[in-house]
Amino acid sequence: MQVYQQTIEREVTFSGIGLHTGKKVNVRIVPAPVDTGIIFVRNDIPSLPEIKVSPENTTQLFYATNLEKDGVIVKTVEHLLAALSAFGIDNLYIYIDSEEVPILDGSSAPYIYLFENAGIKKQNRKRKYLKLKEHVEVKREDKYISAKPSDALSIRNTISFNHTYKKVRYQTIEYVHSLKNFEKLLSKARTFCFVEEVEWLKSKGLAKGGSLDNAIVIDKYDILNPTGLRMENEFVAHKTLDLVGDLYVLGHPLLADIEAYKTGHALNATFVRKIYEEKLYEVVEFEEERENLEQFVMGKIEGKLSPE
Template identity: 40%
Template sequence: MLQRTLAKPISVTGVGLHSGERVALTLHPAAENSGISFRRTDLSGEQGEIIKLNPYLINDTRLSSTIVTENGVRVGTIEHIMSALSAYGVDNALIELNAPEIPIMDGSSLPFIYLLQDAGIVDQGAQKRFLRILKEVEIKEAGKWVKFTPYEGFKVTLTIEFDHPVFNSSAPTFEIDFAGQSYVDEIARARTFGFMQEVEMMRAHNLGLGGNLNNAIVIDDTDVLNPEGLRYPDEFVRHKILDAIGDLYIVGHPIIGAFEGYKSGHAINNALLRAVLADETAYEWVEFPNDDDLPNAFHELPSAA
C-alpha cells in the first residue's frame, strides 16, 4: 500500500475552542516520507519553522492534545484534524495556521473530513509504513487505563463513566472495528462535550474561550442544552473514540492492533504511545507492497483520487 497526501492545498477559517482566536488554516500536500507537520505562519525565525509531529511534542494535555516545542511554539487541539487524517490514511501533509490552536469547527472531525474530500487524496511513490503491536502494553493511573493488544487490523473500544443523568441514559461503551465499520458513518459526527459548571473554571485558566452551542455539546445539571439534541444516542463515547484515534495517529503511522480504554484522555493516550515506542519488543514497522496482504481494516480506507 502506497503513502498518501492531498491532491491540492485547501483552506478554512474558524475559531479556537480554548483560545477563542480566529484561525486561518491551510492543509498542503507534502513529499513522501515527510510525515504530518505544522507551521505557525504568524511567527518568524526559528519559531516559524516547520514542526514535524511526533508523540514527544505533546507537552500540554489539558482538555486537548497540544504541541509545545522547545522554542515555546504551541499548536493546540490537534486531535480532531489528526483523527480525520487517520481516517483517510494521509501520511504526509503540512498544516499551516496563523494562531496557537486548530479551529474547533463544529466540535467534531466532520468538517475536516469535508476538507480532505474537497482537496482530494492521491497516492505517492513510497510504501506506507504501519506500526504493528506485538504484545500487550498497558498504562494505568488514577482509576483510568488504556492498552494495546496484538490484533490483525485496527479496532478501538472505549468505556466512559460520568455520574450524571445524561450519561445514565446513554451506552457507556462503544467498539468500532474498521474491518467492516465506517469512521465517517460511525464516528466523524460526534462532537466534543463539556459541563456548564466547568465553564467558569476553564475560562479562569484561559480555556474554553471559543466554546458555544455551535461547536460543543453543553450539559447542565440534568440535560443537554443544545436545542438539536445529540447526533448519536451515545455521542459522548463516540467522541472519545474520535479523540483517541486522533491521539494515536500522532505517532504518524496507521496502527495494526487493538486499542482499549476506560475513562481515557489525551494524557494517558499519549503515555501509551510513548510506552510502546520505548519498548522495542512491543512493536515492529511493516509495509505491504502487495495490497492483498493488507489487514481488512485498511482495505476500507476511502479511495484515493
C-alpha cells in the same frame, strides 16, 4: 489495507475559532513529498517554525492534545489528526497563523468534506505501519488502555461518569478503523463538557471560543444544545474519535486491538509515549491492497445506557 503513502491532490484552506484561545485562525493545508510526515508550520511567526507530529513533541495535555517544539506550540490537533488517520494521509504541511487549530463544529465532520474536496494522491513509497509486539497497558486510577498485537486497529471503548444525566453514566462502542466506519460512526460526534466545568475552564484561560455551536454542554438532567444529540452514543463516539487522533501522534498508523475505559488526552498520550519510547512495535509494510478490515473483524457501534 493501504499499501502506499498518501498526500492530498491540491491544497485546501479553512478558517475558524480556537476552542480554548477564542482567536480566529486561518489554516492552509499543502501536499508534501513522501516520508515528510505531518508537519505544522506557524506562518504567523517570521521564521516559519515547524512542528512535526510526533510523541516527542506532545505537551500540556490538558483538555486537548498539543504539540510544542523550541517554545512554539500548536494546540487542539486531535480532531484534525483523527480525520487524517481515517483518510490514510501520511504527508502534509499544515500552515497555521495562530497557536490553535480551529474547533469548527466540535467534531471531525467538516474535515470529511475538506479532504474529499482536496482529493487523495497515492505516492510512490510504501506506507509504514507500527504493529504491537506485545501486550501494552497503561493505568491511572480506574482508567486504563490495554492493547494487544493485531493486523488492524480495533477499539472497544467505554465511558462512565458519575452524573445525574443518564446518557453519560455508561456508554460503550466497538469500532474497527476505516474511512467508511470513521465517517459513519465517529466523525460527527462533538466534544462535550459539563455546565459546572465551564466557569472553571474559563478561569484557567480555556474554552474562550466554546459555544453551543461547537460543543455539547451537559446540564443536570439534559444537554443545553437546542438541536439535541447527533447520535445516542455521541459521548463515547467522541472519546473514541479523540483516541484515534491521539494514536496518530505516533507518526504512523498503529495496528492493535485496544480495550479502553474512561480515556482522556493525558492517558492517551501516556499510552502513545510508552509504545514509542520503549519501542514496543515492529515496522511493517504490506505488499498488496486488502479488502476493508470488516472482512475479518466486524466494525460496529453499540451505545448502552446504565439503568437508573
